[in-house]
Amino acid sequence: MKTDSRSISPGWVIYTVLEVLIATACCIGNALVVCAVCVGIRGSLREPTFCFLISLAAADFLVGVAAVPLAVLLDGWASLTPDLCLLLSCVVLVLTQASVLSLLAIAVDRYLRLHTPLRYKDLATQTRTWLAVAVCWALSCLLGFTPLFGWHNYTTQVAGATNKSSSSSISTPCTFLSVISLPFMVYFNFLGCVLAPLLVMILLYARIFWSLQGRLQDSAPQARALLLRERRLARSLALVLLLFAVCWIPLHSMNCMLLFHGPEAVTQGTLYAGILLSHANSAVNPVVYAYRIPKIQQAYSQIWRHFLMGLGCCHGDERIQRACSTGNRPNHTEMCGSGGKTTP
Structure with missing residues (x-):
């Protein structure tokens, strides 16, 4: 690997400094969340919701450790072989997908807790919960590493390469969109792996709040306090979901504009802002947990x-x-x- 000799602009310096601050906040905040849940809350590992929160916090922690440094690196500042560039780009997709599936698991858990109270303890055992966490991460790897199986750009990245073996051995400036296909990002990653789960989660939380509202109106005073606590937690988790959507939809919208209208549709500064916003989501979640749970x-x-x-x-x-x-x-x-x- 060798560093590319690009000129450093003031905008890039500001972007990099902000990325460093976000990465630091991601690491400290989410490490604190994992420590708080695992050590500070008795029996938390027997509660499915907290297990899935640990999974989400782990994904957010890895955003600070891996995704943010890779985002800076994959901006053309290092010359890598296309195979390595593609592999590193896929790591960012894996972590995003792990966050989405952890949020989906939380929503499903709260829905089952509310609508199957008699069978919930039998369904949501500790073994099944951690198995669900493992399935979320396995699916995240499968979906995030999909470009490695052929849906990528890098065969056209190296000018003058006549075959796959020669193109994969030449080092060139590595950027995310030079190896990751925009049709993949829009049709597969955004519509299939991000937007579809978000819509399912919105429906689940709508059903949860509708059911809680009805039960609160008809509940006895003894049950009302429990339902109010359940609603407060559901609101907190729904807020985490809302922040994820607000932080990630702009960047995916920019990918759609790039695909349908070309490179001139999005300026470099706007793209940097979208990337920063998506990474900031991982730093904000621990603050939400602190104030809402x-x-x-x-x-x-x-x-x-x-x-x-x-x-x-x-x-x-x-x-x-x-x-x-x-x-x-x-x-x-x-x-x-x-x-x-x-x-x-």
Whole structure:
């Protein structure tokens, strides 16, 4: 691999700096989510929703570790063989697909929990849940690596190449759309692998909210509190879905414009903005979890408490120590943690 000698523009510098910030936020935020769910919430790994949230957080973490660096690299700054360029480009597709399928699994889980309450515990066992997570990632790899089986551009990338063996051995500046076919991105990836699951999820959540609204009107006071908690969690998860759609639809729309109207339809700056927005989705999700899901709120506060204690803050800062011992401050739970258990 050798670095391409392109000129560096101010716009590219801004784009790269923002990508670095987004990647850092993705890694820190989603690592915190996984830690909070696995360590801070008792029995969370026995609850399907949290298992699927871990899967989504893992995909978002890998966006920061792999997808963002690859997005910068696959902008023509490295000369790679077409085979390697295609492989690295497919990794980005795999991570996107893993996020979509994890969101779909969450929606199906909430639907089954609400509409099959008597059979739910038998259906959503821990073994079946993790099997579903494994199936999501296996399907993501299968769908994301589809271009490797022949639906790609790179046979026409190298000028003067007369056969496949010679074209695959020549290093050229690697860009995503030089090896990934636009018809593949629009017809297969967008319409089939992203938009279709999004429509299914919208229908599922519409059915969930419609059913909850009806049950809340007819429920007894004892059951009302449980239904309200279920609705709050469903709203939080639906918000995650909405943010995914808002962040990813613009980039896919640009691919459609490029396919139907040519390269002049989308400027480089607009394309950079779409890429940044899609990556920012992975950094925003941990913030949504923190503000919208009480169990994760409590787990975050516990992690924060242990972090402060590890730094000696609860022993060195008299104000924090006094709050921890007396609990007189209104935000005592947030500063010092709580041993109690909240429900979603």
